[in-house]
Amino acid sequence: MLQLESQLSATQMPQSTKTAILAIGGAEDKVHGREILQTFWARSGAQTAKLAIIPSASREPSIIGDRYETIFKDMGVEQLEVLDIRDRDQGRDAYYLKYVDECTGVFLTGGDQLRLCGLLAETPVMERIRDRAIQGEIALAGTSAGAAVMGHHMIGGGGSGESPNRSLVDMTMGLGLVPEVIVDQHFHNRNRMARLLSAIAMHPDRLGVGIDEDTCALFEQDGIIQVLGRGTVNIIDARDLTHTNQPHIGARDPICMNNLRLHILCHGDRYHLYERRPLSSKFNE
Template sequence: MKQYQRSSVLVIGGAEDKVHGREILQTFWRCAGGSDAIIGIIPSASREPTIIGDRYISIFRDMGVKDLKVLDVRDRIEGEDKSYQEYVEQCTAVFMTGGDQLRLCGLLADTPLMERIRQRVKLGEITLGGTSAGAAVMGHHMIAGGSSGESPNRALVDMAMGLGIIPEVIVDQHFHNRNRMARLLSALSNHPERIGVGIDEDTCALFTPDDHLEVIGKGTVTVVDAQAMSYTNQGKVDAESPLALHNLRVHILCHGDRYNRKTHQPTAAVNDQ
């Protein structure tokens, strides 16, 4: 079985398998230390944090962990809670659940709790996972909402500041399941220096400390590289008009495929058979 490092960041497209093989959540658990894992769960994106927090407590307890705690931040002042901060110092991993990414950022951005989590991730001391809304917040720029089912245009996407865990990416989730390619392209039209990462449901983009992204799960991860974009009409048309985007590079990655974030090159999965 493949081993991943403690310093991995698991960005999950939502609706990950919580019942059967639980491949993605099992991978998170292994990165966190398996039976020695100490996991903090942040359900702040959810309108029902107790229910969703308890659900992940049950899942990880079934797998076998050393300790678990829900960091139930419902007000920004709780992001300064000393007991939560002390727990994060002991953690081997933190998991952010789904819900509303604007709510998650509104409660956690720039709090002592989130700043310490980000610092420990950067130092390679803990594993971080986020699903759905918990995935959307990973970049410096965040897709806060928008529509689907039409041509790329600036009105299609609402942008906000994310948590900046992986600053160079713009993440969209439930990707092909909710027809969000145009939304991601609309976001990139104004930020071509970023890497667009669209993650399908029950699929994970696992960011490794060696600057790679590796795909785990049943669907695909779509990587849109706009750094060589030669033309866009983004600044010349009104918000509802279709966008022109020339010379984009698009990669569709499946389970085991990797993408080098420095060289912008994909590599195919290695067959372990």
């Protein structure tokens, strides 16, 4: 508990009643300090939280659902349900709808973001979750595939080891929880800079957010992004773009873009989503 308290103070954690949307870059610490998962727990109401775990991105939903259930019960959560949605009909299940109406936090596990969107997009259960998360009524966290779905536009898959180009990334629709962003996860760990750049070239009005493993971009209601965890959150802002060869290029031609703004943020750093600027952090305050 002492460890938890010192972490909360180190990350300037507000009261447990302040909801947020947490995009986690995958492979978050599940064993030791559990900083990111504890932050979600705190933002959901701590011991009084009523949590929904949605393991639908995974092809082993029972195993992954159980794993997070154990973690959050260890933290003292008594009300917890794994919403093991395996077909789209379950996305209108009356019991599930009632549960997401009453819960205080929803957790989307990792797996395949195309599977997650295929099962949940535009179902009543997901619409209700999204409305409540955007209204700030619940905390919502997604890790890996669960983070990839945050934006209106989503990276469905892609490659690495090439110059940025259109064929390096497969773009599709996300769940629109934070429509302004395009999220990429396992970011530096899987060398995804070129694919996020390729995605932003196609949608330069969106903000690219590349999140490393065991790292979290926590979106506050007021538009402030706070960074938690061991790695970096990488912001690609094409607002000042003065030149690109889009849409002249072919699928495998390299993309050029002039005047991108790039921020490499780490633990304790903050960024304003709407004002598109870094805020003072613990280091230069």
